[in-house]
Amino acid sequence: MTQDEMKQAVAQEALNYVVKDTIIGVGTGSTANFFIDSLATIKDEIKGAVASSVATADRLKSYGIKVYDLNEVDEISVYIDGADESDKNFNLIKGGGGALTREKIVAAVSKQFVCIADESKIVKTLGEFDLPVEVIPMASNYVKNKIISTIGGSPSVRKNFVTDNGNLILDIKGLKIHNPKSTEKTLDSIVGTVTNGLFANRCADIVLLGTESGVKRL
Helix, strand or coil: CCHHHHHHHHHHHHHHHCCCCCEEEECCCHHHHHHHHHHHHHHHHCCEEEECCHHHHHHHHHCCCCEECHHHCCCEEEEEECCCEECCCCCEECCCCCCHHHHHHHHHHEEEEEEEEEHHHECCCECCCCEEEEECHHHHHHHHHHHHHHCCCEEEECCCCCCCCCCEEEEEECCCECCHHHHHHHHHCCCCEEEECEECCCCCCEEEEEECCEEEEC
């Protein structure tokens, strides 16, 4: 089974967590795209969706799925999204696609967060994947220096990339994140930071993992 086939399988399985007649949250990235493709087959069973990025909103609309602005809804029944890394406690690194801030907001509003991923995303310790931090452009150098002095690693500005919010991304290489919740709070406390790609204080509730032998629920 190829990696894409694993992603397709786990995306299909995630349909079982879609709550009928509600508004759901949908994430960003390749696995989320597979989920949107699957969601299109049951689109009449939901009221619509809140998207975590412009790209996701466009893909949902292309299937005729109603997209709501988050300020238009009172609650989201379930948020379904992928991850760049997950540890055994469902702490995640997200934001490889640069949509981490909107992803984190939608996850915070949602009653349940279902993470869908292939088995390559499971790690013992977070940090092998570069940790993204969204920053206000004028503060990028200040935040970079504060990151080095507080948690270490090697942060650098993501080249030729601007977020949907008009900000920059710092990608931090060389981290071993043993306390994700504490590290998340430390980074968020740096002035000029919008948010970071650690989803630990609001981690996933369920991880659906695509493997060679099928989909596993962790």
